[in-house]
Amino acid sequence: MAMPHTSDLFQEQNLKLAVSRRASLADDSQTTAFRLVDGEADGFHGVVLEVFDKIWLVSTLGRRLPALFREVQEDVRALYWKRLDQDQKETPQWVWGEKVDAPFHVLERGMKIELSMQSGYSQGIFLDQRINRMHVRERVKPGQRVLNTFSYTCAFSVAAALAGGITTSLDLSNPYLQWGKRNMEANGIDSASQYFCKGDAMSWMKRFAKQERLFTGIILDPPTFSRSDAGVFSVQKDYDRLVQAAVQIAEPGGWILATCNDRRLGHERFEVMVRDGVRLAGRQLGKLTHTPMPPDFMDEHYLKSIWLDLI
Numbered sequence: 682m683a684m685p686h687t688s689d690l691f692q693e694q695n696l697k698l699a700v701s702r703r704a705s706l707a708d709d710s711q712t713t714a715f716r717l718v719d720g721e722a723d724g725f726h727g728v729v730l731e732v733f734d735k736i737w738l739v740s741t742l743g744r745r746l747p748a749l750f751r752e753v754q755e756d757v758r759a760l761y762w763k764r765l766d767q768d769q770k771e772t773p774q775w776v777w778g779e780k781v782d783a784p785f786h787v788l789e790r791g792m793k794i795e796l797s798m799q800s801g802y803s804q805g806i807f808l809d810q811r812i813n814r815m816h817v818r819e820r821v822k823p824g825q826r827v828l829n830t831f832s833y834t835c836a837f838s839v840a841a842a843l844a845g846g847i848t849t850s851l852d853l854s855n856p857y858l859q860w861g862k863r864n865m866e867a868n869g870i871d872s873a874s875q876y877f878c879k880g881d882a883m884s885w886m887k888r889f890a891k892q893e894r895l896f897t898g899i900i901l902d903p904p905t906f907s908r909s910d911a912g913v914f915s916v917q918k919d920y921d922r923l924v925q926a927a928v929q930i931a932e933p934g935g936w937i938l939a940t941c942n943d944r945r946l947g948h949e950r951f952e953v954m955v956r957d958g959v960r961l962a963g964r965q966l967g968k969l970t971h972t973p974m975p976p977d978f979m980d981e982h983y984l985k986s987i988w989l990d991l992i
């Protein structure tokens with residue numbers, strides 16, 4: 682029998698340590714999706730591991746899947762592998778265990794979100810937004826209007842709707858909006874009671890401004906770069922204009938969640954752009970609050986989250 686490589690032996694220890702560091706999350710039956718390994722902070726260079734119920738998704742910067750993850754693990758249904766270095770953002774590869782061909786649900790504080798291991802590069806939820814979704818659920822009061830731009834599978838909208846909000850989800854992709862409707866239904870919310878708009882977020886916000894359609898809460902979580910019929914959007918160049926457009930349709934006393942996961946944009950520069958957006962809209966800011974990333978994200982704090990409370 683081949684002797685294990687020294688670094689593989691360390692990895693087994695590191696994985697045990699990572700599991701014990703997240704013991705409270707793993708014990709929470711109402712939250713079944715979280716990050717179990719976060720790169721260097723857990724002693725794994727270029728490796729992250731996300732738990733989706735009992736399915737593990739290992740993502741690697743390199744082309745090699747660490748030997749440890751080739752071995753079947755106790756109490757894990759399946760392991761999938763995603764390479765982060767690829768140009769063609771492909772569906773994760775099945776490595777061992779059950780082949781998960783059908784969509785399935787994970788829980789986040791009891792909220793159900795549909796995931797798929799067959800849906801391409803992204804599986805249906807961005808776990809780094811968990812704390813922000815929790816805050817949305819806590820902030821929204823029944824009957825308030827909430828706008829979720831770049832909504833993807835509408836996880837933020839479901840959080841707001843569970844709190845009684847009337848949500849509008851904006852996304853370029855119709856399949857993602859349909860996914861969002863299924864997420865609503867999975868949580869006992871009639872999707873016909875919520876609004877879904879296909880198209881460019883900035884164009885829709887300008888249209889809402891003309892219609893004087895206002896919202897109590899607005900969520901901004903754009904991709905780093907986007908190309909649509911309306912033109913090119915880049916967080917580095919355009920975030921201030923995005924905030925400006927949102928402020929123009931925020932009710933007096935309303936709030937905006939501005940987030941950005943682009944590692945090249947630092948926290949200070951991001952705050953300057955967000956403040957510029959409020960200034961360009963000619964509105965006064967009541968309070969600005971930063972929220973941290975979820976505690977299972979122990980490596981780089983790349984996600985910037987600013988809550989703006991407007992006067």
Ligand SMILES: C[S@@+](CC[C@H](N)C(=O)[O-])C[C@H]1O[C@@H](n2cnc3c(N)ncnc32)[C@H](O)[C@@H]1O
Nearest residue numbers: 831832833852853854880881882902904907909
């Ligand atoms: C990073 S995801 C957003 C994640 C989402 N906020 C969440 O919490 O799950 C990016 C989403 O933005 C959408 N998108 C990209 N460009 C867009 C645009 N110009 N207007 C509206 N949606 C856009 C994509 O279709 C995709 O669903």
